[in-house]
Amino acid sequence: MGIFRMPSLGADMEAGVLVEWLKQPGDTVARGDIVAVVETQKGAIEVETFEAGVIERLLVTPGTTVPVGTPLALLAGAGETVVLPIPEPQPSVSPPPPMRAPVPLPSPPVTSPPVTMATAHPPASPAARRLAAERGIALTAIAGSGPGGAVLLADVERAAATPSAASPARGLDLAQMRRAIAAAMARSNQEIPHYYLSTTVALAKANAWLTERNTGRPPEQRLLLAALQLKAVALALRRLPEFNGSCIDGMFRPAEGIHIGTAVAIRGGGLVAPAIHHADRLTVDEVMARLRDLVARARSGRLRSSELADPTITVTSLGDRGVEGVFGVIYPPQVAIVGFGKPVERPWVVDGQVVPCPVMTATLAADHRVSDGHRGALLLAEIDRLLQEPGSL
């Protein structure tokens, strides 16, 4: 028996609105499957399950705001898969549980009664449920034409064809996002004793490698410098793990994986830094593909819960516009943020000769409770070294 809860998607989140169920009782889910959509200050988030099993009961109806940690649904474990809705024989001592109306608390027996949709969800055929889930349409929003108002496949098809019935493009509430950023950054500056380091990284080799790699490739396969930066940071963290993890109540816990929170600017103002998971294990091409996907979904407000909950460090890259240097504010409970400024041409000394060279400023802001400037310098130096050997990334 597992409990699917309202996740914490960052230090600044206290509650979320359950918008929609994408799974229904009786559905089998695997770890990582998207079960529900939750509205947060960072947009609509697709929430994944940590546990595999069968959805046994939904505890919260769409539209409800609940605090972080609130049970949202019950899962029967894979080993105890009960064939719903056939009731298990009840022990003679306990009477059959009464049908409760709008499912209040998560206290059912392990082998629970048949799930016959109390009130929260209209009856619907499995095919209708599947299509509704695929199209992102809430079953409650569909008028059923089947027996007892049951939603049939044809009803969903009709609803899907009507633009207004399909779930609206969930816009981002930038004022909400600003409040979330303000809360997290205020906490960061109060709690985390930051120190800052900066260095200049020559980009001639990285640029030459990118040009060669991109020549002859169609645009969708081309790489940006950001992909090399992210991969270099990920590999450097393998050597300096004290920058990859979390610090809670003064205790540093190194993270098991390297999940790089990648700062994405939202048009109109706003910022979100979802994770590229296990960036150190991805090829540069894979990092680039993940980055493209992540930026698109961050800007349309459709990230996944693990992407917001899992970052173990943040990287902010200014791209080819803007300014030369950025000193980040650490996103708690992380312990470091790496910044890359705009690449610029500067005079550079190579083999005793002054030559024009593309360079960028790389910075580190890190948590003095966990590391010192000496180690931080080693991290930036390692990032620099890796960017001088782009073929090895």
Place this chain on the structure above:
Amino acid sequence: MTPDDVRRVVLEELSNIAPEADLALLDPAADLREALDIDSMDHLNFVTALHNRLGVAIPEVDYPRLITLDGAIAYLMADPAIAAKAGIA
């Protein structure tokens, strides 16, 4: 394809990237990156979309020629793929 057809495609793709912008007010000689706050990822998506819709290769060395709206239209009209389509039309 006529220059107007190409202009329409370019404007459609720009509005996908910058949906809040009023492209009717866009100065055709302005730097698109500044005028529409386009970053390197946006620009790559713009080039990708033009490539997919028009069949124009747009190698990286030609990116500077796409910096303005007028420049982009002129560049695309000069491409053999577009010229061939113009011939058919």
